[in-house]
Amino acid sequence: MSRGTQAVVLVFLGGAILRASLTDLYLRYVKQGLRPFLIAAGLLLVITALVALVQEVRHLNRPEGQPDDDDGHGHGRSGPAVGWLLLLPALALVFVVPPALGADTVTRAGSALTDDRDIAFPPLPPGDPAELSLLEYGYRAVYDHGRTLQGRRVQLTGFLAPGPDDEPMLARIMLSCCAADGIPVKVGLRGDMPEGPANTWVRTTGRWIPHTAKDPINDADLPYFHVETWEKIPAPADPYE
Incomplete structure (x- = not known):
C-alpha cells in the first residue's frame, strides 16, 4: 500500500x-x-x-x-x-446502522441498582406528573424507600422487556462510556400494563408502590411502578440513560 x-x-x-x-x-x-x-x-x-x-x-x-x-x-x-x-x-x-441495545441485553444482564445506599433525596421537581428517568426513579424507590415518591404522580419512559414474573417491565440501558459497558435499569410494572412486543417504547404515568423483587441475574432490587396511563412513542434519538 x-x-x-x-x-x-x-x-x-x-x-x-x-x-x-x-x-x-x-x-x-x-x-x-x-x-x-x-x-x-x-x-x-x-x-x-x-x-x-x-x-x-x-x-x-x-x-x-x-x-x-x-x-x-x-x-x-x-x-x-x-x-x-x-x-x-x-x-x-x-x-451499517446497528440497533441500540434493548430487551436482549435486559434479559442477559443484571440491573444497575446494586449499591447499598442510604441517601436523603430532595423533593421531586414541580409539575404533575413529575418526569423522572428510570435510574432516578429506581434510586428513590430502592435507596430512599419511596419517601419522596409518595403522593406524587410520576412519568417514566422506556422500552418494554420481559420481567422475571413473566409480566412486561420498563427498562433503559445506562452507559458509563460506550455501548460495550451498557447496564440495564429495570422497573417492574403493575396496573394498566402496556401492551406490545419487546423493545416497544412507551411513556407511562402512574405512582410508586411499595413493592420490590429480586433480579434473578444479579440479585439486585427491582422497584415497581403502578401504571395509570400509557402510550406508545417512537424510539428516541438517544435511547440510553
Missing part, C-alpha cells in the same frame, strides 16, 4: 467518524457527551491524511536525480497491505 493510498484510506476513516459524529448515528456507540471528542478525532485523522497527501505529491514531483526516501534497508514509501483493513470500520460506520 503506497503512502498516497494510506492517506486516502485515512481520509475515508476520518470522514466516516465525522459523518457519524455530526448525525445521531454516534449515539448508537457512545454517550452523548463524547461527541466533541469524536469530532476532534475525525478532524485530526482527515488533517493528518491531507498533510500526508501533500507530502506524497511533493515526493512525486521531486526533481530527477534526487534520492528517494528509502533508508537502505528495503523500507520504501509503501506500507503493509494489512492497512486496507482500516477500511472495514469506516465502511461499517457508513453502511
Whole structure:
C-alpha cells in the first residue's frame, strides 16, 4: 500500500467518524457527551491524511536525480497491505446502522441498582406528573424507600422487556462510556400494563408502590411502578440513560 493510498484510506476513516459524529448515528456507540471528542478525532485523522497527501505529491514531483526516501534497508514509501483493513470500520460506520441495545441485553444482564445506599433525596421537581428517568426513579424507590415518591404522580419512559414474573417491565440501558459497558435499569410494572412486543417504547404515568423483587441475574432490587396511563412513542434519538 503506497503512502498516497494510506492517506486516502485515512481520509475515508476520518470522514466516516465525522459523518457519524455530526448525525445521531454516534449515539448508537457512545454517550452523548463524547461527541466533541469524536469530532476532534475525525478532524485530526482527515488533517493528518491531507498533510500526508501533500507530502506524497511533493515526493512525486521531486526533481530527477534526487534520492528517494528509502533508508537502505528495503523500507520504501509503501506500507503493509494489512492497512486496507482500516477500511472495514469506516465502511461499517457508513453502511451499517446497528440497533441500540434493548430487551436482549435486559434479559442477559443484571440491573444497575446494586449499591447499598442510604441517601436523603430532595423533593421531586414541580409539575404533575413529575418526569423522572428510570435510574432516578429506581434510586428513590430502592435507596430512599419511596419517601419522596409518595403522593406524587410520576412519568417514566422506556422500552418494554420481559420481567422475571413473566409480566412486561420498563427498562433503559445506562452507559458509563460506550455501548460495550451498557447496564440495564429495570422497573417492574403493575396496573394498566402496556401492551406490545419487546423493545416497544412507551411513556407511562402512574405512582410508586411499595413493592420490590429480586433480579434473578444479579440479585439486585427491582422497584415497581403502578401504571395509570400509557402510550406508545417512537424510539428516541438517544435511547440510553
